[in-house]
Each structure stands twice: as structure tokens, then as C-alpha cells.
Amino acid sequence: MTAEHPHLLMVYNADGGVFAMVSDAVHKVLSPDTYPCSLCMITYGAVSMKREWRVYLERLPARVTFHHRDDFAAAWPGARFELPVILRESGGQLSMLVSASELDAVETVEQLSALVDARLAQPQRV
Incomplete structure (x- = not known):
């Protein structure tokens, strides 16, 4: 990909698989303050991606991979x-675009979208 169209990796602090997803959904609902993945909390409801985040990603001039x-x-x-x-x-090579501590401080899809846009506008950090 070119600098205009970067490849972003969204890495969740959760395991994949059906059992893990069900456990995560229950955890997010019953005890959101102790849920360990702020990226999930910001971008997902109980079981699916928030519409605002999906729309943002669709317009983003980047290839996005989820892990x-x-x-x-x-x-x-x-x-x-x-x-x-x-x-x-x-x-x-991987470089950090948004850190765990920065994600922990974000509360909304709009804030995260603005942060990602701002970081993508900066020269790439190595």
C-alpha cells in the first residue's frame, strides 16, 4: 500500500472464537468497567460492530485488518x-498508530475516528 492508502491493523485485547465472543459479550454487559479491551468497548455493541465505526472504516482510505x-x-x-x-x-514493519493507553482514554467512536484521522495525517513514525 502507498502512504496515501496505509494498511492498518486493529488488534483487540480479546481472543477469537465463538466461546470467547460470547464470554466477552456477557462481560461487557455485566461488568463493563473491568472489560480489558477499550477498542472493543468503543467500536462494538454487545455483539456487533457499531454502525458509526463501520461507516467510518468504509470511507477510510486504508486497508484495515482485524486481529x-x-x-x-x-x-x-x-x-x-x-x-x-x-x-x-x-x-x-509495524508502527504504533494509537496506543492502548490512548484507546483507554477515548470514549466515543467520534473521538477515535478523529484520533485515527489526525495520526494518519502525520508523517509515519517508525
Whole structure:
């Protein structure tokens, strides 16, 4: 991808699979304050992606790949990032676009969208 059309990786601090998704949905509803994935809390309802986030991603001039922590570890075995995280991939190298602590501070899809847009407008950090 070119600099105008980056490849972003959205990495959730949750495992993939049906059992994990059901457990996560229950956890988010019953105890949202202790749920460990702020990226999930911002972008998903109990079971599906929020419409505002889906619309944002569809208009975003970037390729987006979604990972859960288990499949991210398998796809990128040497990568060490605190999760959740939004990464930019270029030439097989990953750089942080939005950190876990920044995601923890975001409360809405609109805030996250503005943060991603602002970061994509900056020169790529290596």
C-alpha cells in the first residue's frame, strides 16, 4: 500500500472464537468497567460492530485488518505491543498508530475516528 492508502491493523485485547465472543459479550454487559479491551468497548455493541465505526472504516482510505490477540500473536510472532492497539504496517514493519493507553482514554467512536484521522495525517513514525 502507498502512504496515501496505509494498511492498518486493529488488534483487540480479546481472543477469537465463538466461546470467547460470547464470554466477552456477557462481560461487557455485566461488568463493563473491568472489560480489558477499550477498542472493543468503543467500536462494538454487545455483539456487533457499531454502525458509526463501520461507516467510518468504509470511507477510510486504508486497508484495515482485524486481529484478536491470539491470531495476532500467530501472524506477528515477534511483535510486542500492549493491547489493544491500532498499528500501521508498511513493508513488513509495524508502527504504533494509537496506543492502548490512548484507546483507554477515548470514549466515543467520534473521538477515535478523529484520533485515527489526525495520526494518519502525520508523517509515519517508525
